Amino acid sequence: MSESTDIHLQELRRGTVVLACLQLLRTPGYGYALLEQLEHAGFPTDANTLYPLLRRLEKQGHLVSEWNTDETRPRKFYRTSAAGVDLADTLTREWLALTDAIGALTHDKEN
């Protein structure tokens, strides 16, 4: 794959990690587990991107966090807040609208 293709793909994927996190964290999760979940769900993300992103979303009020000390390692669990759910819904609607729009473009071209 050429370098410029790579860059364009990155640009296209950039916002999707946020949406994927908001959706996955409707059930509480912690850093490393979320990294694995994202990978399995088809959103491979670097750890050094995800961890600061979680902090940022928490600061913006889209995620809430709490420390869970029940297990062997204390873990910081994140959960999507009500505001985060709203944001996820808005982003999902936008994504679907874009899918339709792109589909229409491709369809027009084929005819």
Added chain:
Amino acid sequence: MAATLTDRYIDATVRTLRPHLQEDVREELATSIADAVEARLEQGESADDAERAVLNALGDPGVLAAGYADRPLHLIGPRYFMTWWRLLKLLLWIVPVSVMAAVALGLTISNAPVGQVIGAAAGVGISVIVHLCFWVTLVFAILERVGTDPVPTWTVDQLPEAREDSSSVSHLVGSLVFLGASIAAVLWDRFRGFVVLDGEIVPILHPGLWPLWMLVFLVIVLGEAAVAVAVFRKRRWSAATASANTVLAVAFAAVSLWLISTGQLINPDIIAAIVLHGGSDFHYADLQSANEGGIFRILAVLLGAAIIAVCAWDGFDGWRQAWRAAGRMRG
């Protein structure tokens, strides 16, 4: 026990974070790294390899810390870049030239040797340029980090004015009128007199300039007029007209400066008249400035500097216009 790679990595990351963040990030990062290492151990990697691989994947701790702290990884971003760049260019056009000219002028007035004048002006010029670049950039780098107010939106009102076309007829008329007025002024000075003392004409320019140097002056003026006409007829500046213009500017500056420095430009009678009419105040001021060679020497230096400035701009301007015209032809 020596600190592990993980400890050192976490220390390097949290060191630059705000205190209230440090403990939280430390704990969370430690857990995340331990989780990742554990996953690799389960795949059969050795403990050392697993730790190294995990930390390498996390990358430069400085970048990670910037992510946690929401700090920009650039000095000046797109928000301020154009403002910074325009301001810096503007200041670099104005300030170093002004400061260098002031220093050169001051040293010349105080009778410093030419080498020292050039050396000091160049030294000051370089340090002014370095200071300008550094301080302006520093201010914008700080703004980038603390500034929250949005930069005003650009509108078409901020478009630069269309560049003045120096091949226009008004430019030609302006040049010719100016040149004609110069000749008229010289003739008036000689035959009607700007200064008439006790019914007698006292020319400002040295009578010894007639006829040879006046002829040189006339040739230069006619040359300037020819350049102005040539530019108008071709409707643009070219390398040829710009060269001719530069030669004329240099010739005028060289002749004037030589005449000034050898005392052949200004009529000694008018200087004597000024001294006479100036009375005791003038004498006092002249004595005060004796170290700099007296009032007339200071005035001569200022006059010379003005001539150099005007001629330098004139010569430079021709090339600037020629360059633009060439750009228009290509475009």
